[in-house]
Amino acid sequence: MRGQTAIIGYGELPTKRIYPGRTMNGLLADAAREAMIDAHIQKEDIDGLVVEGGSIYPTAVSEYMGMAPNFITGVSTMGASGATGVAVAAMAVYSGLAETVLVTLAGPRESGDPWGSAPTPGMRTEFENPYGPAIAANTGYALMYSRHMHEYGTTQEQLANIAVNQRFNALENPNAVFQGQPIEIKDVIDSRYINYPIRLLESVMPCAGAFACIVTSAERAKSFPNKPVYILGAGIASDPLTTWQRDRLTVSAVTRSAPIAFKMSGYGPKDIEFAEFYDCYTILEAVCLEDSGLVPKGEIGPFFAETDTTYKGSFPINTDGGQLSGGQPMDAGGFRHVIEATRQIMGRGGKRQVERNDLCLVNG
Amino acid sequence: MENMYTKPLPIPGGIFGTTTREFTRPFWEATKKHELIIPRCKSHGGLFFYPRELCPVCLSSDLEWVKVSGNGRVYAFTIVYQPNDPLFVEDVPYVYAVIQLDEGVRIISNVIGIDPADVKIDMIVEAVFEDITDDWTLVKFKPK
Numbered sequence: 001m002r003g004q005t006a007i008i009g010y011g012e013l014p015t016k017r018i019y020p021g022r023t024m025n026g027l028l029a030d031a032a033r034e035a036m037i038d039a040h041i042q043k044e045d046i047d048g049l050v051v052e053g054g055s056i057y058p059t060a061v062s063e064y065m066g067m068a069p070n071f072i073t074g075v076s077t078m079g080a081s082g083a084t085g086v087a088v089a090a091m092a093v094y095s096g097l098a099e100t101v102l103v104t105l106a107g108p109r110e111s112g113d114p115w116g117s118a119p120t121p122g123m124r125t126e127f128e129n130p131y132g133p134a135i136a137a138n139t140g141y142a143l144m145y146s147r148h149m150h151e152y153g154t155t156q157e158q159l160a161n162i163a164v165n166q167r168f169n170a171l172e173n174p175n176a177v178f179q180g181q182p183i184e185i186k187d188v189i190d191s192r193y194i195n196y197p198i199r200l201l202e203s204v205m206p207c208a209g210a211f212a213c214i215v216t217s218a219e220r221a222k223s224f225p226n227k228p229v230y231i232l233g234a235g236i237a238s239d240p241l242t243t244w245q246r247d248r249l250t251v252s253a254v255t256r257s258a259p260i261a262f263k264m265s266g267y268g269p270k271d272i273e274f275a276e277f278y279d280c281y282t283i284l285e286a287v288c289l290e291d292s293g294l295v296p297k298g299e300i301g302p303f304f305a306e307t308d309t310t311y312k313g314s315f316p317i318n319t320d321g322g323q324l325s326g327g328q329p330m331d332a333g334g335f336r337h338v339i340e341a342t343r344q345i346m347g348r349g350g351k352r353q354v355e356r357n358d359l360c361l362v363n364g
Numbered sequence: 365m366e367n368m369y370t371k372p373l374p375i376p377g378g379i380f381g382t383t384t385r386e387f388t389r390p391f392w393e394a395t396k397k398h399e400l401i402i403p404r405c406k407s408h409g410g411l412f413f414y415p416r417e418l419c420p421v422c423l424s425s426d427l428e429w430v431k432v433s434g435n436g437r438v439y440a441f442t443i444v445y446q447p448n449d450p451l452f453v454e455d456v457p458y459v460y461a462v463i464q465l466d467e468g469v470r471i472i473s474n475v476i477g478i479d480p481a482d483v484k485i486d487m488i489v490e491a492v493f494e495d496i497t498d499d500w501t502l503v504k505f506k507p508k
Contacts, residue, residue: 193457194446
């Protein structure tokens with residue numbers, strides 16, 4: 001599949017705290033329309049559709065948008081659904097199931113309430129909830145954080161650099177929810193605990209927004225006006241949904257997905273020029289960067305203490321501010337990493353454009 | 365007593381979840397007797413948790429409940445300041461932890477009887493049983 005498919009256009013709605021009165025369908029269709037305009041393609045010339053499949057039926061989306069795609073599916077890898085969706089779209093194009101696939105995801109939100117995790121009856125309601133887990137997804141990542149500190153001596157001061165550097169990047173991103181609000185290490189360390197060791201500024205803001213992109217064959221991509229962004233390799237791997245069910249809390253499925261992607265691409269970690277990595281919490285980004293091979297295992301703390309990861313730095317990471325500063329529109333959140341990588345490779349980063357922009361590693 | 369406890373009781377998942385009331389009844393009957401029992405796969409001999417209808421290692425359905433010591437150590441923990449369920453706000457900050465039992469299996473619980481700031485990973489703990497209602501007893505852990 002190496003280099004056989006490419007992204008030819010993308011759409012992004014500004015991430016906001018809320019989009020009052022707006023539906024998931026409406027938001028993702030908005031982003032899709034932007035992507036079609038950007039790619040200079042008509043709806044009728046798109047024959048594949050990939051959406052997030054855990055909270056909406058794919059055929060409900062195609063119906064809403066008046067599309068009759070041949071290839072249609074939903075991916076339900078939660079926050080990773082955007083990146084997974086692009087990989088699935090590339091597979092569909094490469095295997096001939098479709099010629100041109102739209103991937104579009106949205107996170108709606110209209111009230112100011114924080115998210116609670118839904119009390120779906122199951123293991124959680126029987127063996128976790130009686131003990132009072134922390135709000136939303138915080139618990140599992142705090143457990144991971146506590147183990148990483150214990151096993152590798154990682155400190156909060158070190159990982160605070162993730163939040164600070166990404167906020168710096170977000171200052172040049174008009175679509176970011178925290179645009180115009182710079183922070184320093186002290187602000188992160190002084191922010192309140194949601195649950196130890198996770199502080200407020202190390203966790204994402206629940207937001208609303210949408211992202212979309214269009215994937216077609218490398219051959220067909222040449223007939224469209226935008227610089228094609230070639231998909232050189234991809235890997236998909238999974239962990240137990242419940243963090244504490246993993247054998248090791250400090251090791252993620254990226255240890256398995258990254259080698260597949262690298263092998264397919266013909267490149268290695270040392271070739272990568274910038275990275276866009278899933279960052280619902282500083283600790284998850286930290287663990288995934290290690291597991292990808294970009295940073296040796298256990299050395300992420302010193303790495304962030306010593307490396308300028310802003311768009312101006314020696315190794316830029318999450319150049320749009322990531323989810324930590326850009327905002328997390330529910331399960332669409334991780335799609336921003338694909339879209340920002342595409343934008344940077346197309347050379348449209350504006351003030352936050354990275355200098356070396358040929359090869360990016362994206363983790364959804 | 366039943367009416368005083370307002371926090372969530374253990375609610376089995378039902379047929380679209382992981383367990384039914386019938387399936388995990390032995391576990392909660394044991395905690396009422398202040399005993400901790402864990403599912404064991406008779407096929408490969410290993411313990412696992414949470415309870416499932418099949419062994420997650422070898423997919424065997426040949427299972428049994430075995431009593432464990434209740435001794436273990438803190439494998440990972442968080443101190444909760446903002447609980448998911450507002451009913452726990454009155455308890456913050458409290459410790460929500462993964463306990464690794466001496467028998468090797470891990471379980472979620474609270475570490476109690478200690479200032480949360482003093483909890484450390486690898487701290488030795490033992491099971492204590494809290495009769496929260498006439499019908500339900502939770503297993504928690506305190507430093508040994």
